[in-house]
Amino acid sequence: MQILRGTVVTMNAGREIIADGAVAFDDSSIVAVGTFDDVTTDHPDAMISGVVSDLLLPGYINGHQHLTGDRLIQSSVPDNLPPGEAIFTWVVPVHAEHSPDDDELSATLTLAESLTNGITTTFEAGTVAHPARIAAAAERLGARLTIGTWGWDVEDGPYAGPVAEVIERQEAALDLVTGPLISGWVSLVGHDLMSDELVMAASSLARARGVGLTFHMSPHDGDPASYLERTGRRPLLHLADLGVLGPHVAIAHGVHLDEAELDVLGETRAAVVSCPWAYLRLGQGLTREFRHFDLWQRDARLALGCDAENAGDMVDGIRTAALFAGLAKDTRLDPTAFGAHDALELLTIRGAEALGIDDEVGSIEVGKQADLVVHDRTRIEWIPNSPDPVLQLIWGSDGRSVRDVYVAGAHVVRDGAITALDVQALTDDAVAAGRALRTRADIPAPSRWPIR
């Protein structure tokens, strides 16, 4: 039995914050939450750590993260490219050239950064070529992960194939999931890169296996245009008519939605994952209408994501939550519309609800998994401590102050460092693998300004 001391932001139904609080956990589950005095009196033999100034939160949830080669070319794709060029000149060729070692190394680096920023649960975005290697990285680090494998049935492109073959690979990816922290999801690339037959089969597979289905849709207005041309309907209306949408579905992006599509999301209870940094980096029009805020106001299912290392780049949930809060206020010209506390809900319990994992994670409550994040409030950015820790967490801090992280009770980050391996020791491998991948994928290596 272990006890962590600190101010506990529970994210329970009453959103209670316990000033001098404690969380006790045994094996993987939380067994007590309360005042430090009460919890230590009830569990006198427990090992106690932490100090009263620590801030304890449930682990953060990243609903959309590419765990493959993007990491090895991180912040390399220029941010002044015309729409689509980043994907088809850079990202797809890189993904096509991943070796299994590249996949595991990339996932290790991204998940290590995620954990050190307090992200305990990651949803892989559907571009994994070697799922067993990604799962191995997550298991090694002790990260909670949902994973599928690359799925599309386009004419050309890496890992493309006919529907039956793509579905077979998805089934195989679901079957390889073994560890308690890893769960399988059916994952498609999405956009206009899936036939009706494929997306219907994928949705049926997810329903039959009791798992989720994720795909990309409408981060830009190209998807609506393409669906209108092919089907006469906007994407979500078409997918709803096919019977694909339901509470088992998490759609990445959904930036360009019309009123009818918002209604469909309400009716089907399909979730949307908002990755605001990616849309801003790529200039995709999030702020024109900011439909994700409409979804929030309609009580639709919504989560946050960090996306990829060349679309948002940094894997930091606090930074993402703060951006979402700022956009909500600014696009509505209304500072009362949404705030830090709402954003923290998206990063924790509301995100967990959207992604169907709120029975396990998303809040600090007895019986839930001991996925816990400890922020060190003695760091300079926290001094002096605000009487409202949530306000200070979202607006005044970021992942830098994450000192300790637990996943299912295991101490995966200690004093800011991954416990399972020396991440710095991977630097040489990362540099060499990134260089080799660039060469194999034949991607340019420009810098906008001359480097002498």
Ligand SMILES: [Zn+2]
């Ligand atoms: Zn994505």
